[in-house]
Amino acid sequence: MKSALQSVLAVIVIAVVFTSCSGSGPKEARFIPKSSSAVIVLDPGAMQDKLTKGGISIDTLLSRVFKNDSIDSKDKEKLNEFRTNAGMNWQSQFFFFVSQKGNPSTPEGGTTVMNLMGGLTDAAKFEAWLKKQDQIENKNIVKEKDYAYLVAEDNTIISWSEKNVIVTIYNFSQQPSYDTVTMQFKVPEKKNVEAEMKEQVKTYYTQAKDASMASVKEFTGMFKEKADGYAFTSSNSSLSAMSMLPVSLPKVEELLKDNYSASTLSFEDGRIVAKSNTFTNPLVSNILKEYAGPTVNLSMIERYPSDKINGIVLASFNPEIFGGFLKQLEVEGLVNGMMEKTGFSVQDLYKSLKGEIAVVVSDLGSSQPEPQERKDEKAMTVKKPMGKMILNAPVGDKASFTKLMDKATELGYFTKNGSTYKSGELMKVLGMYMQADDKNLVIASDSLTYTQYMSGNNQAVINTETLNRFKGKSTVFYFDIANTIGGFYGNGGDYNQSMKTAKETFKDIIGTSDNFDGKSIKGTFEIRMQNEKQNSLVTLTSLITDIAVDMRVAARRQKEMEEKMFPGGFPAIIRTN
Template identity: 25%
Template sequence: MHSKRSNISRVFSIAVVAAILLTACAKTPEESKHIPKNAGVVIGINSKQIVQKLVTNGITMDKFFSSLQEQDTSSEAAKAMKDIENSGVDINSNFFASVVFGENGAASYVSLTGSLKDAGKFENFLKQKVQGVTPTAKGDFTYAWLPADEALVGWNKQTVIYLRAFDMDELKHRGQRKMMGIPDGDDQDSSEDAAIVDSAAAIPTVLTVAEDGPTTWVPVMDHLFHLKDNETAGSIEAFKSLLKENADATFFVNPQVIVNGQQLTMMPANFKELLDGSFYTAAVNFEEGKVVMNGRSYAGKKMAEIYKKYGNITLDMDMLEKYPSDNIDAFVAYGYDMRMLGDIIKTTGMDGIVNMGLGQAQLTMDDILNAFKGQMVFVSSDFSMGKKPNPYFPQDSIEKADSKWVFAMKVGDKAAFEKVMNSPMVKQWLHKEGDQYVMEQAMPGMPALSINDKLVVAASDSALLQSYLSGKGKATLDNEIAGKIKGNPLGAYVNFEKFAAGMPADQLQGPDSSLKLQAKNLLKDLRAVSQPFNGSTQESQVVLNFKNSSENSLAQLVNLGMAFAKYHKEHKDDDNTAAGDSMMVPQGLDSAAVAP
């Protein structure tokens, strides 16, 4: 489909990139007034902050697009940038991408909203670039149907809105076809330059519904241009608060309208009510040496009541700290009252179905949820990559990852736990010896286990299991992350630097060795923490740290992307030759057996 589209879709895609790299945005995002209240997902950009961070690090549009060009002459992306300059679109405005899920049989759509600095110029641009386009006035705005895009664009003196339908079922089917290796007609017809533009703009995949046409979408466009204050996303306090964040990028999710959408009509009505007033927002900032995402989960009235009923459970630091290693690669520690999940299921009216499914095991949902306290940890350490004997061909070796790990979970109500362990579902696999439950029969490849009425533990090997259970070991944790997660319900850590260090040296060889090394030396670690529920919201933070702490993280990511694009451009002929050679191998012969 890409090659059949008119230039207008590329103009909007590149305009988003231009806004990120070139512009300074207004303090008040006027464009947000055209985002409807039933938008399920909204993405916003603070161009002013982002441009300062990129330009300060020497990244300009010229450098960015020159890295994407396949040849020395101007690429389609560069041409689109020139078109934008003459299109009347104000690249100094904010851009919002919104996903609206249709309700009561209405079609879903994606809209891009921006500002115009010259509406007349924009109309002339459409006439020049889109064959057969017919601008039509409707009240105080004008619209035009773009047949090649199967999309509608509308504008007035200040604002331009571009919207296209998408079919969630078709999106799922396309994903299934790709997994099965079935080619898509759209894939065969797409051009590389359009793919580059779409990926750079990071706009959600859109699948059109051709039969809708302008008859369906003109009323939608009319509605977006004339939203009342109480019909906009800004009338939602969570969204309004998000717009006030001093962030480089923002994300807003309204789960209730997604569930109410036509794709999820089979969900119980009570579940939809449970989500009423629940939202998720996130503010992302690219700082020197790190990316920081501050998230906030809003709980509606019914969900808040469930939270308050059980109070806050925090993660158990002792379960984490007694892991016996000074070489920890990653961990997740969690504290959650399992009975909250039961109340959520009961609120939706689905508990009867769940209990019916557990009836054969002589258990109820409450038995299982009461049996476990919800405090759990997973810790891994000593990651390595090395050659191991091939289990199928002992004379050969394979490259294999290896690590030590422990998973532990606290037991809750003892009586409920014993009922679960003595149920037919579990008893066929485990039996009790003293205070321990052991496997009926040893099975190859199974982890080492320790199960009693206090703790359930699985480990990569018996020695590590016994050392963990003894409690004599002491994990070496970063003081900062340990201090932040203590007293909170969730903490997580991943040390990318250690995982990268375990990569074999021979995998860094080849013509792209410098590129591999640049990627290997990019990230340091990831740290995440979630704070207790405060009665209405729950705060969380994810920090992605880079090894280079003196350069802005966005600049580092863009520079790496430009390096990849440059390498692809310089070695495109080599890649095509290699692909052609592999296609010439006769069927039935292993390509590895063919002499160079």
């Protein structure tokens, strides 16, 4: 049964990427509950237009993924049947939405519901195609007033109306409670998951507009910008978990309610660009205004001792903002009371650092172990990861910082010599080096990297254009994809061709975000490609097809190995474990 359902989902995902033309808008928003935690939207038409302009056809893609043996021919035939004869509307957008309720680690349990929604041109044709699928053909189709459905598995429903189809995966889990009197676990009461799943699906087709995403202006507003894809997240799904907290916190619901993030995704020439807007509720907005932060300090990375930087993270913020949130929650006094015996306050915690953080990672790769470390034949072939790292967090209030570090020293985490703190045994075991004084707290991969960084005599090799994009931002993220893959590529394995193609496809990633501007927090996330002139989606198809081929080859190799080891099939004890 699972193989049949997985085939349906896999076919939908592949077809979304390669099929048809632009949708007319988010009319499907009325199906999506307002309580959904995340929504992802793909416009297959816009993407297909770009593939066509780049000289890529669906037949070309399929010929790359599927070879000419009997197994591949059968899979290719199934995909073509779904594309052309399942009544799907490849001119509409596809929506993936998720919601959560409750807490799965409690006896009451929690639920995660995942849904994939697409459009239909012919519901009867879709139903006919569905009935022909293995192990689904004998399932009972239930006709409701506004929709029809069938239970494909214990936790999966496929439902459809005249114009839309939704695949729903309903995962419910709960944990037993422990009775301290009888010293036994109590098995929680079993719920009728199928009935709840059916009720959840019914909601999609019958809910009022006010209960759906169609009533959320931050959601509908993001479609004003034409893009290939969209992503939306909401904090509202976390509200149901608040009742599970052992302590009721004042105003926590007010802080968490109605915070949204809306993003667009576009495949442009030489780059994939995501733009985001984070919208906060009035209470959070007021805190962000009152405790506005500075911008990143680029001098913290300029002296990093390497010309092979793999990744950078920079952040700058006003530490007082933590106090602002505690005051709004009306728990600052409570937290200070709980910390009284430690000898410092919650204010000491957030005031101890300045609010500037820099992390740099470089020289990532793998190397053969030293000869003296090679204890056996395996140790001579297995490569070990290597690299360098610096984390720098300048000190804020010196008195608060000293209180914290002295306490940590008492507990044995650090050693102290004068006003300098160094790594204790724990950090040495972890293979890290730490040194702090009244100016900086620095954690390094090793003492040599620390010494070179703090000397100020080195110059990091960072592209000038990249540095310019960091200026004036509150947070920064950079990752050199090509050089990082190059450090590990060639170690063997089933995905060597995919790794090679990825190295030739991607250049790097740049992510930045601004401070709150009074309305939202704007951010950008950009993946830059090696080929700057070709549309990034066209470039990406080579990698996608190589990965698909590698996955099929690896799966086939695994199956052949299993058949040789167990000609009669897996023993039952292995299957069940």
